[in-house]
Each structure stands twice: as structure tokens, then as C-alpha cells.
Amino acid sequence: MLASDLVRSTIDLVILSVLTEGPSYGYAIAKRVDQISEGEYTTKETTLYAAIRRLEARGDLTSFAGSESGGRPRTYYSLTESGTAHLHQRIADWHTAQRAIARFLTREAHQ
Amino acid sequence: MNDAIHTYINGQFTTLPRTPEVERARQELLQMSEDKYTELVAAGVSANEATGRVITEFGNLDELADDLGIRAEFDGVSAVPPVPIATRADADKALAGGRRGGLLVGGGVLVILLALAAVSAMSDQLMTPAVLFPAVAIAVGLFIFGAFSMRPVGPFKTGDVRLDFSDASHFRQLAERSQWMFITGLVVGVGLLVLAPGVSGILSGLDLDGAAGPGFLVMIGLGVFVLVASANQHGTLQTLAKADRPAASIGAAFGGFGGSSEAEKRTNWRIGLIAPIYWPAIVAVYLGWSFISRDWHITWIIWPIAGIAFAVFVGILRAASQWNGRQAS
Structure with a gap:
């Protein structure tokens, strides 16, 4: 399970990435995150909602009222163009970070 | 829906101002927790365990304070000892x-x-x-x-x-x-x-x-x-x-909540204005009636009637101010 500070710094990327699969609602997003990360990336409800709301306020997401397959009403979130652009930016940032951090990891492993 | 989860989440929100943003957060968090609970139970987890997991994995509203624009209120409220929440049975x-x-x-x-x-x-x-x-x-x-x-x-x-x-x-x-x-x-x-x-x-x-x-x-x-x-x-x-609703001091900061006490004050002021005229008038009627008719054995009846009429009048005034308060809000 990921440390909470790592979750905080990556959750924007994770949510935006899940929403590239199409519009989704609160719990469904959390579940998808859990599936993709194979249970390694768990979020508290408040953390997830805070991130969603922040992304929406920034214009990366839009929300609309919909209903899931059971017919129950849910607030759906979908990616905006700005959200897609931000996602690409975040992914690029993380690739850079990953390469940089990886050098430290291999160096530590060799010692 | 599971009552314990409802009570837990609503309990976290009781001290917060009820802005549309906060209300939306409450609805969304309730929905997410409800979905999670339903799925856990459907997967064969016992109701008790599912409730426990949903509550422990819920997180802290403190995380939301900045995004909901209620940081100042949130910190202010957290400093005040929480008021116990009564059950529906109470x-x-x-x-x-x-x-x-x-x-x-x-x-x-x-x-x-x-x-x-x-x-x-x-x-x-x-x-x-x-x-x-x-x-x-x-x-x-x-x-x-x-x-x-x-x-x-x-x-x-x-x-x-x-x-x-x-x-x-x-x-x-x-x-x-x-x-x-x-x-x-x-x-x-x-x-x-x-x-x-x-x-x-x-x-x-x-x-x-x-x-x-x-x-x-x-x-x-x-x-x-x-x-x-x-x-x-x-x-x-x-x-x-x-x-x-939050106590008056918190309520006053967000408007609306303090309104009823204002109306109450106004009503009390009106009652205070009328009583000093009403009671001497009753005394005058009592003495006038008694001296003219000399029916002292029956004229005392004016006192209980005047008392009850006054109580009814006060009651109607209070109800009217409450009614107006409701219409205004």
C-alpha cells in the first residue's frame, strides 16, 4: 500500500487517467483505481473527493448528473480538454521523476 | 443504507456551515460510502465488518477544508468541544x-x-x-x-x-x-x-x-x-x-440561523410594550365594573380571563413571528 504522501502527489494523475476510459462516478473511480493498481493504491473517500473537487475547480473535469446501471442517481465526472493536457503533462513529469529516482534505486541496490 | 455509516458521516458535517459546496460534499461522500458498503456486503462481507471498514477508510474532513473553502470555519469549529448528537429515539x-x-x-x-x-x-x-x-x-x-x-x-x-x-x-x-x-x-x-x-x-x-x-x-x-x-x-x-443547526455564535457568522432569535427579541419587545397598557386597563375595567354593578362576588372572574387572554395573545404573537421567520427564510 502506497504511503499517503505519495498518494497525495499522484492522485491527480491517477484520477485523470481513470477518466480517460470514459465518464465515471465517485465509488466507481475508487474501485477502478484499486483494480488497476492491484490493490496497491488505496484512497480514502475524503482524499479522493477532495482531489476530484480540486480538479473540477481547475477545469480539468466537468460533472453532470447521471445514473448508473441500477438506475440510481450519481454525479458523473468526465475529462475536459484541459484535463487531458494536464494528464499528459503529469505523465511526462513522472517519467522524468521515475528515471531520476530509478538511478538512486539501482545505485542503492548495487552498494 | 446502513444507519451507522449515515450517522457517522452526517455527524462529521454537523458542525460545518451548510453552504451548497459543503452539502454537495456530504452527498457525494455519503454516496461513495454507501456504494462501498453495498459492494462489500454483496461480496459476502458481514454487515458489521463492512460498516467498520467503510468508517475506518473514510478519512478526515480536514483534507476537504481547503477545497470546500471552509478552512477558517473548520479550524474554528474544531476548537469548540463537539455537542453530543442525540439519536432518533431520543x-x-x-x-x-x-x-x-x-x-x-x-x-x-x-x-x-x-x-x-x-x-x-x-x-x-x-x-x-x-x-x-x-x-x-x-x-x-x-x-x-x-x-x-x-x-x-x-x-x-x-x-x-x-x-x-x-x-x-x-x-x-x-x-x-x-x-x-x-x-x-x-x-x-x-x-x-x-x-x-x-x-x-x-x-x-x-x-x-x-x-x-x-x-x-x-x-x-x-x-x-x-x-x-x-x-x-x-x-x-x-x-x-x-x-x-450550529449554536447561535456559529450560526450568526453565516447569517440566517441567527434570524429567529432576532425575531424573538422583537416579539418580546412588543409584548413588553403592550403589557404596561393592558394590565392597568384590566384593573380599570375590574374596578369600574365592580363599583358600578356592585357584583364583587362575580367580577373577580375578569382576572383569570384577562390572564388567559394575555397568554393566548403572547402565544399568537410568538407563532406569528415564527411563521414570518419561516416565510422570510
Whole structure:
């Protein structure tokens, strides 16, 4: 399970990435995150909602009222163009970070 | 939906201002937790374990404070010791107590007025104490029981306990639905009081002079009974409907919540203005009537009637200000 500070710094990327699969609602997003990360990336409800709301306020997401397959009403979130652009930016940032951090990891492993 | 989860999440929100943003967060978090619970149970997890997991994995509203724009309020509120949240059963008990209390207190007034009616119907003045004293004793007993019944309402009124949002919403709906009952009670009660002199006039017109006084008192008694009972029921419901709101100091900061106390102050001011005119006028009427008619044995009746009329007047003024407050908000 990921440390909470790592979750905080990556959750924007994770949510935006899940929403590239199409519009989704609160719990469904959390579940998808859990599936993709194979249970390694768990979020508290408040953390997830805070991130969603922040992304929406920034214009990366839009929300609309919909209903899931059971017919129950849910607030759906979908990616905006700005959200897609931000996602690409975040992914690029993380690739850079990953390469940089990886050098430290291999160096530590060799010692 | 699982009640424990509802209560837990709503409990976290009770101290926060009810902005649309906060309300939306509450709805979304409830929905997410509900979905999670449903899925855990569907996957074969026991209800207890699912509840525990949803609650422990819920997180902390502190994380949301910045995004909801309520950081200042959140920090301010966290510094205040939380007010205990009453259960729905406590609230139901308070409602039943308020109702019963109203019936008992109204019943006490009715007993006294019925006794007065009986006394005024009797020709034998010597029997007066024999009827009046037991009636007063019964009435005092009813008042004491009434006050005792209404005790569970007290903590809600003083803000010593609170209800969570969904329970208070339940009572708001109940209050909304029973509004017509309160209005009917008010109309019937005031109607009885207004018609009482007319009916006693008709009775004396029909040469039933003996029945005019008692008839008048019985109608006044019934009118007061209906007014007290329905006002108590209404008051208790109003108290419970507002029991999820933050205390006055927090409420005042967000507007709206402080409004009712303002209206109350205005109403008290009006009552304070009228009382010094009303009571001397009653004294004048009493003395005038007594000296002119020399019926000192009956003119004392003006005092209980004036007292009850004043109480009814105050009650109507309070109800009107509450009604206006509701319309305004």
C-alpha cells in the first residue's frame, strides 16, 4: 500500500487517467483505481473527493448528473480538454521523476 | 443504507456551515460510502465488518477544508468541544413528551375553567371551595406532570444536544406536513375564544341566564386547551427541526440561523410594550365594573380571563413571528 504522501502527489494523475476510459462516478473511480493498481493504491473517500473537487475547480473535469446501471442517481465526472493536457503533462513529469529516482534505486541496490 | 455509516458521516458535517459546496460534499461522500458498503456486503462481507471498514477508510474532513473553502470555519469549529448528537429515539421521545406535556398543561387549564364553570352554575356559594380546591389540586398535578413530560425537549431547546442532518430533516418534513394541524388548532382555539362571549350572549338571550356564565367558561377552557396542545406540539417539532443547526455564535457568522432569535427579541419587545397598557386597563375595567354593578362576588372572574387572554395573545404573537421567520427564510 502506497504511503499517503505519495498518494497525495499522484492522485491527480491517477484520477485523470481513470477518466480517460470514459465518464465515471465517485465509488466507481475508487474501485477502478484499486483494480488497476492491484490493490496497491488505496484512497480514502475524503482524499479522493477532495482531489476530484480540486480538479473540477481547475477545469480539468466537468460533472453532470447521471445514473448508473441500477438506475440510481450519481454525479458523473468526465475529462475536459484541459484535463487531458494536464494528464499528459503529469505523465511526462513522472517519467522524468521515475528515471531520476530509478538511478538512486539501482545505485542503492548495487552498494 | 446502513444507519451507522449515515450517522457517522452526517455527524462529521454537523458542525460545518451548510453552504451548497459543503452539502454537495456530504452527498457525494455519503454516496461513495454507501456504494462501498453495498459492494462489500454483496461480496459476502458481514454487515458489521463492512460498516467498520467503510468508517475506518473514510478519512478526515480536514483534507476537504481547503477545497470546500471552509478552512477558517473548520479550524474554528474544531476548537469548540463537539455537542453530543442525540439519536432518533431520543428525538422521538422528546416529540412524544412535548405532545403529552401540551395535553397535560392544557388539560390543567381546562380543569380549572370547568371547575369555575361549575361554581358559577351552582346557587350554593358555600360549595365553592369544595369544587375549586380539588380542581386546583388536580390542575397543579397536571401542570407538574406536564412539565415533567416536556423535560426531554429541554436539551434540544438549549442546544446541549444536537441531531444529525438526516434526523433533523425528518422532523423538518414532519413539521411541514403537520403545519395544517397547527393552523387548524390555532383557528379552532381562537375561534372558541372569540365565539365564547357570543354564545353566552345567545344563552342569556334564550332566558338561560344560568347557563350563560358556565357556557362562556367551558368554551374558554376548550379554546385554551386546543391552543396550548397544538402550540406545544408545533413548538416541539420546530425545536427538533432546527436541532442540527450550529449554536447561535456559529450560526450568526453565516447569517440566517441567527434570524429567529432576532425575531424573538422583537416579539418580546412588543409584548413588553403592550403589557404596561393592558394590565392597568384590566384593573380599570375590574374596578369600574365592580363599583358600578356592585357584583364583587362575580367580577373577580375578569382576572383569570384577562390572564388567559394575555397568554393566548403572547402565544399568537410568538407563532406569528415564527411563521414570518419561516416565510422570510
